[in-house]
Amino acid sequence: MGYNFAAGPSVLPAEVLKKAQEELLDYAHSGMSVMELTHRGPEFSDILSRAKASLRDLMQIPENYKILFLQGGASTQFTMVPLNLAQGKKAYYVESGSFGKKAFTEAQKLAKVIDFEPISLGSTEQSGFDHLVSFASSQIDPEAAYVHVTLNNTIEGTAIYDLPETNGVPLVGDMSSDILAVNYDVTRFGLIYAGAQKNIGPAGVTLVIVREDLLPQVEIFSSMMDYRILAENDSLYNTPPTFGIYMAGLVFDWVKSLGGVPALEENNRKKARLLYDEIDQSSFYQSPVKFEEERSICNVTFRTNSPEMDKKFIAEADQLGFKNIKGHRSVGGMRASIYNAFPYEGVNELVKFMKEFEEKNDL
Numbered sequence: 508m509g510y511n512f513a514a515g516p517s518v519l520p521a522e523v524l525k526k527a528q529e530e531l532l533d534y535a536h537s538g539m540s541v542m543e544l545t546h547r548g549p550e551f552s553d554i555l556s557r558a559k560a561s562l563r564d565l566m567q568i569p570e571n572y573k574i575l576f577l578q579g580g581a582s583t584q585f586t587m588v589p590l591n592l593a594q595g596k597k598a599y600y601v602e603s604g605s606f607g608k609k610a611f612t613e614a615q616k617l618a619k620v621i622d623f624e625p626i627s628l629g630s631t632e633q634s635g636f637d638h639l640v641s642f643a644s645s646q647i648d649p650e651a652a653y654v655h656v657t658l659n660n661t662i663e664g665t666a667i668y669d670l671p672e673t674n675g676v677p678l679v680g681d682m683s684s685d686i687l688a689v690n691y692d693v694t695r696f697g698l699i700y701a702g703a704q705k706n707i708g709p710a711g712v713t714l715v716i717v718r719e720d721l722l723p724q725v726e727i728f729s730s731m732m733d734y735r736i737l738a739e740n741d742s743l744y745n746t747p748p749t750f751g752i753y754m755a756g757l758v759f760d761w762v763k764s765l766g767g768v769p770a771l772e773e774n775n776r777k778k779a780r781l782l783y784d785e786i787d788q789s790s791f792y793q794s795p796v797k798f799e800e801e802r803s804i805c806n807v808t809f810r811t812n813s814p815e816m817d818k819k820f821i822a823e824a825d826q827l828g829f830k831n832i833k834g835h836r837s838v839g840g841m842r843a844s845i846y847n848a849f850p851y852e853g854v855n856e857l858v859k860f861m862k863e864f865e866e867k868n869d870l
């Protein structure tokens with residue numbers, strides 16, 4: 508028995524895996540696996556429309572937003588978002604973590620070939636992204652295309668829980684690591700995107716939720732990158748990641764069965780509280796996050812007072828079945844990713860191990 512603390516791809520609900528196993532060889536008496544179904548047939552059409560309807564319900568997505576199941580990872584959205592939304596305009600970026608920085612860097616690359624102006628609203632890189640950038644809405648030109656934020660900084664362990672004011676400019680949110688784990692108000696966003704591999708399903712699906720009036724008015728040089736074409740074809744412009752969408756649909760049903768996003772957020776807060784309480788009451792462990800209110804409830808980062816001790820912690824934890832607890836290679840330390848499907852008992856067990864490890868090693 509082990510616990511998988513991986514940041515993504517990460518733990519999936521056992522019930523979902525079991526259901527997929529049961530249906531693996533014969534989906535809905537079709538005599539075929541979901542992997543073998545044509546994406547133009549009635550079975551897959553049903554899978555896709557049910558997945559969309561469940562997500563719309565779970566996140567209370569209004570009808571004037573399109574839901575797209577794409578490929579290319581969240582990283583492709585770093586380019587697709589400005590390409591579709593920002594031509595001829597300014598676009599603001601908040602660099603509070605490595606992925607926010609990447610989004611800005613990709614936007615700058617694109618700005619060399621497409622007419623738009625990416626502007627950084629600030630970066631906390633100098634202090635290791637240990638806190639969020641703060642900015643005033645008066646800094647934002649009301650004519651700008653959007654303000655891009657990363658809701659949960661997967662690597663550094665910070666998160667935005669109070670959405671910023673943007674002077675009427677649409678908010679674009681990279682929600683890769685806390686979609687369905689935190690109950691955000693979708694109507695506050697012009698566009699949301701997320702890689703599936705943390706809270707939604709297996710890697711290979713990228714979710715985009717976009718307000719209809721933001722679909723591009725200009726022709727995009729690639730149909731595969733054109734939100735309007737992708738939306739008009741209901742994510743079926745080309746062959747979609749069919750099995751991943753099927754799995755996402757099962758995960759959406761699972762989230763619903765547990766009481767929806769608010770119930771899961773409450774559970775995630777409880778799990779995170781257990782860990783942060785342990786970190787706070789000990790002088791052996793520290794949180795690298797500067798402000799308590801900015802601590803992520805999905806990725807709990809912590810460390811001891813030396814990289815050698817961290818290494819020992821990770822090795823012993825691994826031996827005991829606490830898998831993938833090593834922090835991201837760019838920051839070191841430890842990271843417990845405790846997304847929706849991660850069980851409360853696993854966090855409890857980890858806290859027990861942390862206490863024992865401290866007792867043995869805090870000499």
Ligand SMILES: Cc1ncc(COP(=O)(O)O)c(C=O)c1O
Nearest residue numbers: 580581582606661681683684702
């Ligand atoms: C917040 C965030 N944005 C973007 C990415 C990149 O996602 P992908 O690997 O799907 O391109 C990740 C991956 O972990 C992430 O956590």
